[in-house]
Amino acid sequence: FYQALDPGQLIEKIEHYSYAHPPDPYRVMVVDDSKAQAKYIENVLQKAGMRSRVLTDPMEVIDALDEFSPEIIILDMYMPGCTGTELAKVIRQQDHLHSVPIIYLSAEEDVSKQLHAMSMGGDDFLTKPIDAKHLVATLHNRGRRARSLLALMIRDSLTGLYNHTHTLSLLESEISRAHQSGQPLTFVMLDLDHFKRINDTYGHPIGDRILKSLSLFLKQRLRKTDHIGRYGGEEFAIVLPDTREEDALGVMNEIREKFSQLRQPAAGTDFHVTFSCGVAQWWGESPQELCERADTLLYGAKSEGRNQVVA
Numbered sequence: 001f002y003q004a005l006d007p008g009q010l011i012e013k014i015e016h017y018s019y020a021h022p023p024d025p026y027r028v029m030v031v032d033d034s035k036a037q038a039k040y041i042e043n044v045l046q047k048a049g050m051r052s053r054v055l056t057d058p059m060e061v062i063d064a065l066d067e068f069s070p071e072i073i074i075l076d077m078y079m080p081g082c083t084g085t086e087l088a089k090v091i092r093q094q095d096h097l098h099s100v101p102i103i104y105l106s107a108e109e110d111v112s113k114q115l116h117a118m119s120m121g122g123d124d125f126l127t128k129p130i131d132a133k134h135l136v137a138t139l140h141n142r143g144r145r146a147r148s149l150l151a152l153m154i155r156d157s158l159t160g161l162y163n164h165t166h167t168l169s170l171l172e173s174e175i176s177r178a179h180q181s182g183q184p185l186t187f188v189m190l191d192l193d194h195f196k197r198i199n200d201t202y203g204h205p206i207g208d209r210i211l212k213s214l215s216l217f218l219k220q221r222l223r224k225t226d227h228i229g230r231y232g233g234e235e236f237a238i239v240l241p242d243t244r245e246e247d248a249l250g251v252m253n254e255i256r257e258k259f260s261q262l263r264q265p266a267a268g269t270d271f272h273v274t275f276s277c278g279v280a281q282w283w284g285e286s287p288q289e290l291c292e293r294a295d296t297l298l299y300g301a302k303s304e305g306r307n308q309v310v311a
């Protein structure tokens with residue numbers, strides 16, 4: 001049994017509870033075969049400033065997941081063709097949806113059935129009829145945590161730059177964007193010169209400090225739309241959207257020169273650090289092939305004496 005709320009009452013109820021709204025609204029997918037129930041939840045989410053995708057047919061979920069890319073998923077338990085538990089199981093089998101919060105919202109009151117549903121990958125079990133404030137509070141908490149977890153997962157902890165995996169995924173999405181827009185895209189591989197020697201001479205903590213200072217240097221000198229990643233130990237990868245090879249070459253050479261002039265203090269003395277780069281514009285090849293080409297160019301810069309940018 002479900003009692004539909006008057007939208008006016010609903011707004012009043014929700015406005016009593018103020019949450020710090022993130023600038024970017026949470027994307028919430030709702031799967032419920034009852035149209036009235038789905039509409040109610042949709043209203044609650046809308047009033048709470050969230051973005052929703054409501055599905056009344058569980059068979060549409062798989063396609064919609066890719067297209068909408070939800071940050072939180074609300075599942076009804078009993079639906080024709082498929083239960084919420086079965087859906088949760090399928091969702092959890094996809095690697096990239098491993099940590100998306102799943103909230104069951106059902107009239108099921110049997111605790112053992114609720115626990116079984118939770119064991120299939122659900123994070124919360126809320127029972128209908130649900131109080132709007134309760135639902136919104138749960139979504140805010142789950143959404144906030146999911147976002148901070150995600151923010152940690154995509155970054156390298158030493159430098160705060162994107163990590164290897166996320167850099168590659170940004171390269172992939174920028175490649176498809178460039179493919180659609182016809183705009184140029186350039187990829188840079190950067191590697192510090194003789195870094196092993198620097199570690200051996202001045203110690204690992206000084207090495208770490210140089211990695212951090214180069215990261216900051218790159219962030220300050222590149223555009224907001226460029227993506228900088230720590231690709232490996234002392235190797236960085238940079239994705240430059242809307243940039244031609246000759247422009248990237250110019251920018252990286254300027255950064256290379258300025259960075260090489262910095263005095264790196266250590267144990268009462270100071271020294272200089274340089275890096276080498278391979279710069280490759282995307283020609284229509286796969287992300288992996290582009291990386292390999294940039295890497296080959298970087299290798300060329302190394303064998304030609306280091307402290308240079310090669311395109």
Ligand code: GH3
Nearest residue numbers: 191192193194195196197199204207208233234302
């Ligand atoms: P090349 O100019 O040919 O690139 O020489 P290299 O010494 O920089 O290259 P090599 O691959 O021989 O050594 C890389 C060094 O980078 C070895 C490793 O100890 C150091 N390194 C990798 N990750 C870190 C890190 O997180 N912190 C510090 N301090 N050093 C690191």
Ligand code: MG
Nearest residue numbers: 033076078079
């Ligand atoms: Mg149902």
Ligand code: MG
Nearest residue numbers: 191192193195
């Ligand atoms: Mg190196």
Ligand code: MG
Nearest residue numbers: 191192234235
């Ligand atoms: Mg290296």
